[in-house]
Amino acid sequence: MKKTLLIVLAIILGMAALSNTVDAQQMRGTEISASVSQQIKVTGRVTDSNGDGIPGVNIRIKGSTVGTVTDADGNFTIYCNVGDILVFTFIGYKPLEIVVRGGSIEGVLVPDTQSIDEIF
Template sequence: MGLLFASMAESQQINVTGQITDRTNGDKIPGVSISVKGTTLGTVSDIDGSYSIMANTGDVLVFSFIGYEILEATVPSSGRVDIVLESTIFNMEEVVVIGYGTMKKSDLTGAVSSVSSGDLTSAPVSSIGEAFRVELLVFK
């Protein structure tokens, strides 16, 4: 009987909360995707890097955000999981941005134009997206 109650206690969902920060500068990171591994449950961190999600003690939470390493953490009985994400740095010369994703330059076939960082920084624009649009118009 005690074993039955112990397993029922483990399967009860708790409200898991925490805060997500950047390892390099300690800034709080908004927009981080948090999901319970093996389920469709998920949420996103708010503007202060805080999040809240229902999960079972022992579940694994997966934290992912573009430009950062994916991190997994097991839910403790306290229900508090603070996360520090590590930025990933990669060589932009090896990645090609396409309209709906990315692929390695070596895997790319078809017409390609190159835009250097100097071209982008010299363009009179207010955002990187605008810079790409300007450069694409110049190369046509």
């Protein structure tokens, strides 16, 4: 009886050890993938061709719903990954797409004269 109980106990403990090993391997894989896609803080300013900041410009990460809006001086902050594409849109201006390469972006929006002419 004692021998059977010891065998069962050894099997259970062995299975628990195997389970913990698998969990540790899965955790290591998770940590690696998390560090690869770590987000950075990107700050910047959106201006017109005269260098004046544009308030209220919509900025979003292409292919997602994550975004922000420029403040009264045209400044913004967004968290994204290097390589993401930021899409800048504002009524009366052509959309602008910028690939994130670092933590600072300066965008200049160009008036969309065609869409303005269509209104009048």
